Amino acid sequence: MVDLSISCGGIKSPNPFWLASAPPTNSAYQVCKAFEAGWGGAVWKTIGEPVMNVVNRYGSVDYNGQKILGLNNIELISDRPIEVNLREIAETKELWPDRAVIASLMVESDRQVWHDMVMRAIDTGCDGIELNYGCPHGMSERGMGAAVGQVPEYCEMITKWVTEISTIPVLVKLTPNVTDVRYPGRAAKKAGAQGLSLINTINTIMGVNLDTLEVNPSVDGKGGHGGYAGPAVKPIALNMVSQIATDKEIGLPISGIGGISTWRDALEFILLGATSVQVCTAVMHYGFRIIDDLVEGMSNWMEEKKFTSLNQVRGKSLLGISDFGNLNLLYKTTARIDETKCIHCNLCHIACEDSAHQCIDLVAVNGHMQPRVREDDCVGCRLCFIVCPVESCISMVRKDDGTEAITWNELMKQLPQPLTWQALRSFQAKHGIDIH
């Protein structure tokens, strides 16, 4: 049997899937319905200062007929009063004792106000607190959200106000709208947080309506940047999660967020160090019912790979994360086309011809043009592999025999410095590398 249960900074849940603090966790009705469906936890929609929303609130990037590759919003924190939210949190927790219920908080930058808010949140019986330092619009202009998350000193100070009084675990939710996410992460660690949640939404303008020339979404003719989420942000989130997970100073449990739609996405976050994962956009698109496949798909994968608990999975792929300077310069591959699978769309040919190294020829074979790689000239860039629409038609085949390996960092110790093109070229020539 596979055990999907987790404990993230002391917050326990029967599976790693939490709803992110967002519209799906706006009310007890919704969160209870989600728990009914099988979600392991929920971070309540951020509660705090009085706010009033505008419409239209959402914009979407659709791509080649697929809806919501990315979703942006200019929604604020909960637009319902604090006491209503706290009452519903308490009711929900009482009904669902085994699920993680986390209160997400954002109030003005005043120690006393934070103390009061934290105490009231703890009184609901919730399992933890998440500090929303991420909201990139509306709240930041009022000195909250990203305005805090972007300045490590504020992040540390306010986190400290919370941890100094809290009796339950505190997660700090990080904004990706920074140059290096590790700085606010370290600040949170210093202030005594039990874990980090990332990422919140990314600053974006969704686009311009070519009929009205207004930005999208338009609020009575005006609009501006909002926060971007959904499948498109996943690679950005994965990078940030891995940066936090590999940082020597931080060492905190991570709740991974950003573009998770499937169990595959979730596993990638966990393999790069996340303990729990949070989902927003995918639920906004399809509803709570996706939890069924999330749990089942992850369990099946674990069974197939002979893992029994997520502890065995967590962080496994971090071992392979490396700086460029430590990659093997003598690892050589060539593209190879399986002509029995090729459908002759010639996309590999034109990609190589116009954007790579001109080494895929079109050869007349049996009445059609057959793309064929001149393997000696192939530099192994992998563009053709990526554009090929047929699974396993193009493969990248290893050319070197694996006996020799040298990294850039090692090579720089061998070659005379400052490095000259001539020295580098003669190293390449010695190893049969010809970049034309």
Add this chain to the structure above:
Amino acid sequence: MNNIAPKLTPEEYEKNFAEIHPPFSKNSAMVEANRCLYCYDSPCMKACPTHIDISTFIKKIATGNVKGSAKTILESNWIALTCAKACPVAVLCEGACVYNERDEKPIEIGRLQRYAIDWYFGNGMPPLFSPAPPTGKSIGIIGGGPAGLSCAAELCLLGHTVTVYDAKEIPGGLDTWGIAPYKTTQADSIKEVKLVQSLGATIMTKTMVGSDITIDELLKTHNAIFIGVGLNHPSRLNIEGEDLPGVHDALAFIARVTTRKWPSVNVGKRVAVIGAGNTAIDAVTESKRLGAEQVMLIYRRSQNEMPAYEFEYELAKSDGVEFHFLTSPLRIIGNGKVEAIECTRMSLGKPDAEGRRAPIPVPGSEFRIPVDMVIKSVGQNIEESFFSKIPNLKIENGQVVVHPESFQTSNPKFFAGGDCINGGKEVVNAAADGKRAAYGIDQWLRRPANG
């Protein structure tokens, strides 16, 4: 004919002749366009006789540049609407789609083309091309079918003065008078005629060259002449009873169906169509859709030798048509009207010159099929009486001989294309010929000695 099939209600006719390939909605067009892989040097483009840059026009639909998409299509093919709706795509572009190699449904290229071209006509034919400066040369075009219209359009863009002469009251050739109404309508064909007129061509209807106006008169007014008269002479069965009332020629029957005045087209309760080409298929399906109770297709060879496309055969079968293979008509019997058709069974012998196995009658196998109407569909030939009026015109195997690139005939002032040079192919071949012939004519006229 006294055994006329009962007339149908207007709704029934509409239903029976409803489009078999309905238009895409915007949304479904986008989904389909986005499915296209945007192949480079794509097989579909090569499979199209007019070599439309298909992946490019589809990509343009996907980006919302539908006008540009229509331009890409029309750059290669002036008969784009009829082709979109009536081309045998399964054996042309869609048959070559790379998705077939991946065992997936090919892109619906025909319907996407129609989407772009419907947009173009629906938006008042915005000008897409600017004609070259006037050359002062005049070209006469005999026949306003797809070959003639395509040639006319291209010549207009090349700066020539063009007059099209067509025998019928509505031009368009078989696009107007032949193609099954569940594929295209006369209104579609007329749109294409209007497009050619908008480019500057003059079209003289009800003008039969050879009788209403002579070849000599044309030679006086024009520097060159394009012949796109198609095949108008129906082949005969040469059997007894062929001229009895109730025996019809397929093209004449089909032409009446294209007018969409279906209640006025009488069809027998029991109809036998002789022949098994695509026209025979149209005759059986249209008879059935007009309300005939029993429709039979009689063919002397077997299903394997049948010239009709597989998808046309399937359509007729699904319409409930009976196929009598290896059956040859001996005579048509009747007292002042068709009553029965006497046939013999056939067997297949050795392959003939074309490689098809020759049918041989089975002695003593004669039998009769009671019928009320017989439709002959055993092929069309060129009109000898017309071609004999053009001096030094070489004709071989019933086809006008032309140079494969210039489309010039043995009489240098005459060029030709379409069914009259290929023995009867598709609209798209005629469209391709006409356009390429326009370049042949243009180049010939630009040589100082000519014109």
